[in-house]
Amino acid sequence: MGFKPITVFRRIWASILQSCCGQRRSVRKQVSHELQSVRGAERRRALARELSRVANATVSEALSFGSIDAARPAWRVGVTGPPGSGKSTLIAHLATERLKRYPPSFEAGNERIAVLAVDPSSPVSGGALLGDRIRMDALADDLRTYVRSIASRGGAEGLAHNIADILAVTDAYGFDEILLESVGVGQAECAIRALVDTLVLVLHPDAGDSIQAMKSGILELSDVYVVNKADLRGAQTAAAELRAVLKAVASSAWNPPVIEVSREKGMGLESLSEAIDRHRAYVAGTRDAKCVTHSRRRYHLRSLLQRRIDEVLEENPAVVAISEARARFTAGIALMSNIGAGNVMAIDRPSAAV
Secondary structure, three states: OOOOHHHHHHHHHHHHHHHHHHHHHHHHHHHHHHHHHHHHHHHHHHHHHHHHHHHOOOHHHHHHOOOOOOOOOOEEEEEEOOOOOOHHHHHHHHHHHHHHHOOOOOOOOOOOEEEEEEEOEOOOOOOEOOHHHHHHHHHOOOOOEEEEEEEOOOOOOOOOOOHHHHHHHHHHHOOOEEEEEOOOOOOOOOHHHHOOOEEEEEEOOOOHHHHHHOOOOHHHOOOEEEEOOOOOOOHHHHHHHHHHHHHHHOOOOOOOOEEEOEOOOOEOHHHHHHHHHHHHHHHHHHOOHHHHHHHHHHHHHHHHHHHHHHHHHHHOHHHHHHHHHHHHHHHHHHHHHHHHHHHHHHHHOOOOOO
């Protein structure tokens, strides 16, 4: 066969066209991914704006929101405990561990886990540092997570104002799980129980006295217990004391596990994640959904009523003045009653000089 320039030219041209078309398809696919990413990023910004609007809402504005129902509510995991127990760092590593259950994603809009961290507000300035996000930097680059710090704004029991609506909005976004971190709490601050499905109580190694103090408080209501910083001295003792207390106060078929977690030793996180899954499976077969809804609505109503009282007192100083005057009047009456009772007793009592 002889050399045929036309045939060679056609082959070269065909290869160029195929290359160009392939590159065009590749570019088109890349553009498609970018468009999806833009839509996802815009969706995240929309969620951020909505959360800000809800968090800043007054009581009357909150009442105007109506019912925010999610087609598929997220599983809510509450993380609470005393100050300094390492809740924020634990949540960051727990979220990373739980992400192993979901396929990787490099596009915004495929979020799986939302982290809502309540930070304490200053009683003087009203501001909040919102420093919990600093401890969650490891989650920032994973598009499957969404982290939001929320100022407590004077919210009671370690939570923030409008937290019920904030959770409802986050639910409606379509997350699979929501991790809710409370401000550091003590014995009687149990409100988070009404808002979450699984409650994790985090304690530090030297929590022996705290365990004794919490017997009749939050200790009775938690589902999973964590002795954090288990590489420190006293962690095993604290865990043993906690197991003994839980055995004494056990009141249900669920046996709450006590898990020792140490970031330094790389232990406990997988066990903690598995414990949350076991509790979820247990709850699925035993919980009354109507009772859960009633409990959450009751908390929502009580929190709005308390906030409305605070708003009225702040907007009407005269009410406070009347209240103070009434308190002084009541105290005066009580004092006069005591003095009168004392005089009667003095009159009835025989004099020592007689």
